[in-house]
Amino acid sequence: xxxxxxxxxxxxxxxxxxxxxxxxxxxxxxxxxxxxxxxxxxxxxxxxxxxxxxxxxxxxxxxxxxxxxxxxxxxxxxxxxxxxxxxxxxxxxxxxxxxxxxxxxxxxxxxxxxxxxxxxxx
Amino acid sequence: xxxxxxxxxxxxxxxxxxxxxxxxxxxxxxxxxxxxxxxxxxxxxxxxxxxxxxxxxxxxxxxxxxxxxxxxxxxxxxxxxxxxxxxxxxxxxxxxxxxxxxxxxxxxxxxxxxxxxxxxxxxxxxxxxxxxxxxxxxxxxxxxxxxxxxxxxxxxxxxxxxxxxxxxxxxxxxxxxxxxxxxxxxxxxxxxxxxxxxxxxxxxxxxxxxxxxxxxxxxxxxxxxxxxxxxxxxxxxxxxxxxxxxxxxxxxxxxxxxxxxxxxxxxxxxxxxxxxxxxxxxxxxxxxxxxxxxxxxxxxxxxxxxxxxxxxxxxxxxxxxxxxxxxxxxxxxxxxxxxxxxxxxxxxxxxxxxxxxxxxxxx
Numbered sequence: 001x002x003x004x005x006x007x008x009x010x011x012x013x014x015x016x017x018x019x020x021x022x023x024x025x026x027x028x029x030x031x032x033x034x035x036x037x038x039x040x041x042x043x044x045x046x047x048x049x050x051x052x053x054x055x056x057x058x059x060x061x062x063x064x065x066x067x068x069x070x071x072x073x074x075x076x077x078x079x080x081x082x083x084x085x086x087x088x089x090x091x092x093x094x095x096x097x098x099x100x101x102x103x104x105x106x107x108x109x110x111x112x113x114x115x116x117x118x119x120x121x122x
Numbered sequence: 123x124x125x126x127x128x129x130x131x132x133x134x135x136x137x138x139x140x141x142x143x144x145x146x147x148x149x150x151x152x153x154x155x156x157x158x159x160x161x162x163x164x165x166x167x168x169x170x171x172x173x174x175x176x177x178x179x180x181x182x183x184x185x186x187x188x189x190x191x192x193x194x195x196x197x198x199x200x201x202x203x204x205x206x207x208x209x210x211x212x213x214x215x216x217x218x219x220x221x222x223x224x225x226x227x228x229x230x231x232x233x234x235x236x237x238x239x240x241x242x243x244x245x246x247x248x249x250x251x252x253x254x255x256x257x258x259x260x261x262x263x264x265x266x267x268x269x270x271x272x273x274x275x276x277x278x279x280x281x282x283x284x285x286x287x288x289x290x291x292x293x294x295x296x297x298x299x300x301x302x303x304x305x306x307x308x309x310x311x312x313x314x315x316x317x318x319x320x321x322x323x324x325x326x327x328x329x330x331x332x333x334x335x336x337x338x339x340x341x342x343x344x345x346x347x348x349x350x351x352x353x354x355x356x357x358x359x360x361x362x363x364x365x366x367x368x369x370x371x372x373x374x375x376x377x378x379x380x381x382x383x384x385x386x387x388x389x390x391x392x393x394x395x396x397x398x399x400x401x402x403x404x405x406x407x408x409x410x411x412x413x414x415x416x417x418x419x420x421x422x423x424x425x426x427x428x429x430x431x432x433x434x435x436x437x438x439x440x441x442x443x444x445x446x447x448x449x450x451x452x453x454x455x456x457x458x459x460x461x462x463x464x465x466x467x468x469x470x471x472x473x474x475x476x477x478x479x480x481x482x483x484x485x
């Protein structure tokens with residue numbers, strides 16, 4: 001089964017996503033900011049990263065700036081999963097190597113599993 | 123005082139002192155828009171010396187931009203409007219100072235009439251930089267507060283969703299019913315937050331149009347498809363009237379479609395069951411138009427100016443049945459304004475309304 005990294009500083013959301021994706025059978029690792037996410041990607045190759053944008057210590061875009069230039073994760077897909085849909089912020093994330101952007105406020109557990117399944121198949 | 127005013131025509135020093143001392147900028151012109159008087163406050167805001175303005179053709183010296191920074195032509199600037207219509211004009215605008223910097227102002231231009239004949243105009247204005255800064259701070263506050271609200275509301279959606287999707291135990295019929303209501307209310311809450319954020323992004327000038335050449339007939343069709351189910355629920359008919367040839371305009375297709383959808387949703391909401399809403403797409407001279415015409419409750423003429431204000435909900439016989447944030451029309455009007463166009467409203471109480479989007483060709 002695919003390996004998924006959840007990067008989300010809001011504990012209740014992080015736990016909900018973990019619950020949903022584990023139930024689907026994925027191997028899930030949880031990180032609560034960009035720094036923890038970088039540390040996790042140093043240890044393991046992920047198929048998919050669900051990445052929040054605004055987080056303490058290291059935000060989503062900063063994470064991408066450090067993560068994408070490392071050429072050893074060419075197949076990892078990054079979905080920005082944020083509640084900030086400011087045009088400039090989204091563009092900045094896409095420019096730095098995010099594959100797509102989803103507003104997390106619109107995603108119920110069912111929609112989240114569909115999003116993850118579709119993204120892994122792309 | 124009476125004696126002093128009697129001396130006005132004689133330009134006594136007292137009258138001059140009075141005029142020069144007014145705390146707001148004041149400029150008087152003759153009927154040809156040549157400056158005959160200008161006070162200290164005006165000179166200070168505009169950065170000119172008195173002799174640089176006196177006797178000069180005002181539009182020739184001081185350039186003015188509209189509220190959103192778009193240059194006025196000499197024909198449509200506020201002072202010209204006053205000479206043409208003979209009416210008082212009050213609006214926000216931007217003046218270009220002598221040193222080239224821009225100053226936002228609120229101005230009121232009044233015609234000076236002898237009988238019905240304009241013999242000149244007087245313009246009073248004040249620098250509104252501080253007010254705009256305050257508005258910006260308020261918009262930023264609303265944006266931050268809305269984002270803050272969105273996170274816990276998103277968590278509610280997740281956890282109610284987990285219950286409804288069977289991640290915990292099996293639900294009784296009542297548990298399901300109550301949770302579904304909670305879920306729907308949460309969706310509404312998230313929707314309202316989304317609407318407010320869309321508005322603040324517009325107000326903070328964060329929306330950049332993605333312009334391309336589009337056939338407005340297609341945009342109208344696509345908007346109709348999106349809202350069709352609303353109309354079906356009320357057994358209403360949508361009629362589309364378009365010319366045979368394409369109506370091309372340079373627009374942001376996504377944003378324009380949403381603006382048309384907003385007009386259509388309003389048309390449906392404020393129209394009784396089984397009535398018809400008509401969408402008309404036309405090309406007239408240098409303008410493309412999309413009109414949404416309903417057979418609804420109509421709007422009293424005294425209320426029309428409130429339509430495009432933020433959060434305005436106008437009382438009507440159907441209003442109890444309608445959920446709305448009062449932001450849809452404000453958003454639509456601002457988006458069309460960004461395109462260089464406008465929305466014109468005609469309405470008769472009890473008969474119906476028509477909202478016409480005008481998009482000029484020269485974008």
